[in-house]
Amino acid sequence: MIVNETLKIIQQRRSIRSYQEEQIKEEELQVVLEAGLYAPNAGDQAWHFTAVQNRALLERLNLAAKEAARQMPIEFLKELGNNDHFNCLYGAPTLIIVSGSERAPMPLDADCAAATQNLLLAAESIGLGSCWIYFVLMAFDSPQGPALRRELKIPVDYKPYDSVVLGYKRDATVHVPERKPNLITYIR
Template identity: 75%
Template sequence: MIVNDALKIIKQRRSIRSYKDEQIKEEELRAILEAGLYAPNAGGQAWHFTVIQNKELLDRLNLAAKEAAKHMDMEHLRELGNNEKFNCLYGAPVLIIVSGNVQVPVPLEADCAAATQNLLLAAESLGLGSCWIFFVMLAFNSPQGSELRKELKIPEGYKPYYSAVFGYKKDAVVNVPDRKPNLITYIK
């Protein structure tokens, strides 16, 4: 089997849900963001990255998302919303929200997803932990959603699609589970 650094990073990347309190270095953050900018896209790079490192704002986003979750149809989300101990950002010091220009006539969600994956892989390559976070996006469906968009300076005409947290891993060793069998079909 072929093995190189890129393939190793892809295989070892895991969703990390336990972080040290320490803020990541500015040069690490810049490298992660640059990797996001180089993601494949349908043209025009119609995304915008919002980087949040302010603990108070991270806490408010967590609370707003939990409040919105309390009113969701899915029981699992309601339970998380009502769980006082649950922090959807897992105590990570950095949250990056990937928003897309809704005026672009191409499947922008795919572009934003590719950018998010690049952010995650870059973090792993630097030895940082990361986790793709859906739950915090519920904050934009909360009563504070419009206010949060303004405070986060998400450009007019852009919609927050994805987000991920980043930080130093509390635990250095992460188990890599085997992949499920029979997920590939070859037609030659």
């Protein structure tokens, strides 16, 4: 079996939902962001990363997302929106929002997803915990959405597609569940 550092990182990366309060180092943030810039794309790199480390703004994003969730027709989301103990950012000190140009010639959701995966793998490779978060993006559908977009300096004609939280893992050991069987079909 072929084994190398990249494959080990892919196999050990897990979604972390419990973080230490300490902010990540600037050098770590820059390494993760640069990895996102090197993701595969349709050729125009029409994405934009917004790194948020302001605690008050992170809390406002959490509350706005919960407000929007309460208006959704999906019961599970309503329950999370009404849960006073739920924080959609899991207390992480850093959030990266990945936005894509709505004027790009190709659909940007795949490009933004590839960039997001690079962010996650880079974080794991340098010992940071991370989690791909969709819930917080509902903040942009709340009444505060337009003001939040301006405050976050998301470029005009860009849509937030994905987001990642980063921080130091609260627990050092992470359980790696077995992979489900029969998920691959070979046709040779």
